[in-house]
Amino acid sequence: MNNSIIKDISLAPLGHQKINWVSEHMPLLNQLKTEYQTKQPFKGINMVITIHLEAKTAYLAKVLKAAGANVFVTGSNPLSTQDDIAAALVEDGINVYATYNCSQEEYDNYLNKALDCSPALIIDDGGDLINMLLTSRQELIDGLWGGSEETTTGVHRLKALERNNKLRFPMIAVNDSYCKYLFDNRYGTGQSALEGIMRTTNLSIAGKTVVVAGYGWCGKGVSMRAKGLGANVIVTEIDPIKAIEAVFDGFRVMPMVDAAKEGDFFITVTGCKDVITANHIVKMKNGAVLANAGHFDVEVNRPDLESLSVKPPYEVRKNIMSYTLQDGRIINLLGEGRLVNLACGDGHPVEVMDLSFAMQFLAMKYLLDNHHNLENKLYTLPNELNTEIAHLKLKCEGIKIDQLSADQDEYLNHE
DSSP states (O other), rough: OOOOOSOOHHHGHHHHHHHHHTTOOOOHHHHHHHHHHHHTTTOOOOOEEOOOSSHHHHHHHHHHHHOEEEEEEOOOTTTOOOHHHHHHHHTOOOOEETTTTOOOHHHHHHHHHHHTTOOSSESSSSSSHHHHHHHHTTTGGGOOOOEEEOOOOHHHHHHHHTTTTTOOOOOEEOOOSSHHHHIIIIIIIHHEEEHHHHHEEEEEEETTEEEOOOOSHHHHHHHHHHOOOOOOOEEESOOOHHHHHHHHTTTOOOHHHHTTTTSEEEEEOSSOSSSSSSHTTTTOOOOOEEOOOSSSSTTHHHHHHHHHOSSEEEEEEETTEEEEEETOOOOEGGGSSSHHHHHHHHSSSSHHHHHHHHHHHHHHHHHHHGGOOOOOSOOOOHHHHHHHHHHHHHTTTTTOOOOOOOOHHHHOOOO
C-alpha cells in the first residue's frame, strides 16, 4: 500500500464491484481508455483529482492512470466519500487521501497530502483545491500547467478570481461546456437529488408540494423530475428571465417567504448562501423536509435552524436531523445540508457522468497540449470537443443522425 490515507483497505472488494459496474455503463470513458492507454499522453505527469469520491469518479481516475498519469485523489465533500471506493483505488495503485465524514482539519490535510506530489494538472470540484493553491501552497504554482473545474459553484469562484486578477494559472470551466451543463446539471441533478431525498426519507413525492430554489440548469432538472413524480412544484428565483421561463414551463413562481408556507419538500440549487433562513423556517409546515443540491452547505442556514430549535437536534433516521420549534413543529434537514444527491445517495446517473468525465479527460488533454500558449484565465473547451463527445455518445448508443448535403451546407453558409 502506498502512503494513502483511507479508512480500511479490507473494504476494497466491495469498491471493486461498484467500479466494475459503472465501467460497464461508461462507453465514452471506455473508448478514451482504449485509445489512450497505448499512446500514454500523460506518462509521468502528476495529476490531482478532487471530486466526490464514488465509483464514477474512481473510474475516471483509473482511465487517466491507464493513459499514463500518476493520479492522486481526494474527496471534495466529507459526506460523499465512499470508503470502499477509496480502498479499491489504493489496491489499483492510485494514491488516495479521503475518508467518509472526516473533520475539516482532516479534509484540509487530505488536500495538502495530495498537493505534495507537485501536480502539473488538477481537476477541482467546488474550488477548495484552487483556494489552497492560491493561499497556503503558492510554492506549487510555477509547476502547475492548469486545471479544470467541475461545478457551477467552483466556476463562480474562478470568475471572481479572474475579475480580481488573482487567477495565477489557466483553468477550464468544464461546467460551462454545453455537453456538461445540458446533461449533467439538468438530467443528472434532476434525477440524483430526488433519488437522494426519496432514498433517505422513504416518503412519496407524488401529491406533495416541492419548492425548488433556483431555476438554472440544475433547478430546471429538479423541477422537471419532481413534476414527473407527481409533485406540485413551486419555483423561487431572483432572475426575472428565469422566473418567467419557469412560469412558461408550467410552474408556480413566488418569493421563498411565501413558498415557505406551502412546501412539503424544499430543494435549494442556487450556489448562493442563506437561501432558506429563520424568516422562512418559522413559516414552514410541521414535518417540512429541507434538502440542498448546491455544492456548499450554506444554502440552508443551519445556525438559524439551531437557534430556532428549543431542544438539541436529533437524528430521527440516518441522514435526517430533526429540529423542534417553539410550538412543537418539526423541521427536518437532510445530509447536514450538504449535497443531498451524494450525502444521501450515489450521485448522478452513470450514463450522465460518462459524458461529464469524458469532458474532464479531454480538458486534461487540452491543457497538456496547449498549456504553453494559455494565459492565466478561465477558458471553456472549444465547441468542436462538445460536438466530438456528442457524436461519440450517439455512436456508442447505436444512434444515427442526418448529415447536410453539399447543397444544404452551401445554402446555410451562403453569404
